[in-house]
Amino acid sequence: MKIYVVYDSESEHTEVLARSIADGARQVAHAEVRIDHVRDADIYDLAHMDAIIWGCPGHFGTISAGLKTWIDRLGYLWAKGKLIGKIGAVFCTTATVHGGIEATMLNLITPMLHHGMIIVGLPGNIPENALYGSYYGVGVTCPVELSPDDPMNMPKDNDLALGRALGKRVAEITKKLTMPD
Numbered sequence: 001m002k003i004y005v006v007y008d009s010e011s012e013h014t015e016v017l018a019r020s021i022a023d024g025a026r027q028v029a030h031a032e033v034r035i036d037h038v039r040d041a042d043i044y045d046l047a048h049m050d051a052i053i054w055g056c057p058g059h060f061g062t063i064s065a066g067l068k069t070w071i072d073r074l075g076y077l078w079a080k081g082k083l084i085g086k087i088g089a090v091f092c093t094t095a096t097v098h099g100g101i102e103a104t105m106l107n108l109i110t111p112m113l114h115h116g117m118i119i120v121g122l123p124g125n126i127p128e129n130a131l132y133g134s135y136y137g138v139g140v141t142c143p144v145e146l147s148p149d150d151p152m153n154m155p156k157d158n159d160l161a162l163g164r165a166l167g168k169r170v171a172e173i174t175k176k177l178t179m180p181d
Contacts, residue, residue, distance in 0.1 A: 001178045003171060004049040005035040008056035008066035013093045013142040013154060020160040021053055021091060021138070024167025030179060031171045038070045046074070047082040051174040052117070053167070054108060055091030055137070061100030062107045071111050084116035087174045089166055090137035093155065101139030109136065118177075120170050128158070128165040138162045 005022045009015035015037070022035040034045075038056075046052055054071075056064035063071070077083055090108035094101050109119055121136050122129045129135075140159040155163070 001030055001032065001050045001171070001174050002048065003031055003033045003051040003053065003167075003174060004041075004046065005033065005167075006038055006041045006052065006054045006067075006070070007035070007091075008038045008064045008070075010057060010064070014055060014057050014091075017091055017093055017138065017140060017155050017159065017163050018055060020155070020163030021055075021167035024164030024169075025053075025171040027164070027168050028171035028175055030175060033167075033171075038066050041070065043070065043073050043077065046077060046086075049086065050178050051087035051089070051170050052083070052112075053089045053091065053170055056104075056108070058092045058094040058100045058104030058139070061103035063104065074111070074115070078115055081116065083112075086115075086117050087120055087170055087177065088112035088115075088117035089120045089170045091163065091166065092137070092139045093142050094139070095141070095143060097141050099141065101134075101141070102136060105136040105139050120173050122162065122166050122169060126165050126169065128161045132158070132162060134162055138166045
């Protein structure tokens with residue numbers, strides 16, 4: 001089964017989260033995981049995937065320009081129904097608490113629904129998510145640096161655990177749907 005993680009990242013925060021998602025997916029037997037920055041991702045490759053996980057930094061509660069431009073190019077795939085029935089999941093990072101995590105994830109899910117994809121979230125019974133509550137996918141806050149001398153505020157260990165949990169869940173669901181017993 002083929003899983004594709006596509007991300008936009010400007011300051012490495014979202015890339016680090018994307019890599020944890022890919023790592024989680026790789027934990028499941030038979031998962032072939034590919035990960036690309038949006039600038040390197042070919043939209044036509046999506047038709048050959050079983051699952052697609054995309055994410056970006058949230059910009060004022062919505063999709064980053066880089067990922068939105070890429071998604072807007074999916075019209076041909078939509079017209080041909082190439083993504084119908086594929087598994088989809090989303091993730092994002094924001095710079096501030098209450099910085100639009102859920103709104104961004106809902107905006108990321110909407111194009112997947114238009115394509116007829118099956119959305120996989122992160123339920124509360126998954127230990128990593130039990131107290132965090134990132135149900136729409138994975139959304140984490142990486143506080144903005146206030147000066148160039150501040151250390152980069154990368155996703156923390158618990159954020160990366162959420163990412164691995166989402167990747168693993170997507171791979172498990174994809175395996176059930178594409179490789180039935």
